[in-house]
Amino acid sequence: MRYWLVKSDPESYGWPEFLKEGKTDWTGVRNFQARNNLQAMMYGDEVLFYHSQQGRDIVGIATVTKPAFPDPTAKSGNWVAVELTPLQSFKNLVNLEVMKQTPELKNISLIRQSRLSVMPVTGEEFAKIMELSGLQD
DNA sequence: GCCAACGTTGGC
DNA sequence: GCCAACGTTGGC
Numbered sequence: 001m002r003y004w005l006v007k008s009d010p011e012s013y014g015w016p017e018f019l020k021e022g023k024t025d026w027t028g029v030r031n032f033q034a035r036n037n038l039q040a041m042m043y044g045d046e047v048l049f050y051h052s053q054q055g056r057d058i059v060g061i062a063t064v065t066k067p068a069f070p071d072p073t074a075k076s077g078n079w080v081a082v083e084l085t086p087l088q089s090f091k092n093l094v095n096l097e098v099m100k101q102t103p104e105l106k107n108i109s110l111i112r113q114s115r116l117s118v119m120p121v122t123g124e125e126f127a128k129i130m131e132l133s134g135l136q137d
Numbered sequence: 138g139c140c141a142a143c144g145t146t147g148g149c
Numbered sequence: 150g151c152c153a154a155c156g157t158t159g160g161c
Contacts, residue, residue, distance in 0.1 A: 007158095009158090031144075052158080052160090053159060053160085056159090056160075096160080114141095114142075114158080114160065115143060115158050115159065117158085
């Protein structure tokens with residue numbers, strides 16, 4: 001199983017709406033690197049859900065319930081979407097600033113490549129984030 | 138609101 | 150094919 005992180009501006013789509021809907025198609029990605037990451041996701045992979053712009057926190061974990069399929073919102077081009085389902089809400093939100101101050105997370109893509117919206121997370125990074133969230137996994 | 142990072146576009 | 154201009158994202 002692999003670990004990932006997706007970003008969303010809570011103003012357009014936040015964790016509470018995601019919980020309410022019960023699942024969502026992660027569409028609209030129009031960046032090749034992010035697209036490649038979506039394509040590499042497999043059923044059951046765990047995905048950290050990060051609120052960009054407002055909060056700047058990882059707020060919970062989702063899981064991939066449908067691997068990559070053609071993005072229905074794309075008018076042209078080879079873009080894909082996945083279906084995500086909420087798995088767990090974090091007890092303690094994990095803030096960007098805290099991650100920056102955590103030595104184990106200094107190489108995390110979230111910090112190194114701030115504009116990428118879908119990115120891989122290592123097992124070690126995932127474990128550390130779980131620890132910071134107050135959930136033991 | 139500003140600005141840095143960076144991806145994309147278009148002129149040459 | 151290079152690179153300047155421009156647009157977008159996201160941290161601050």
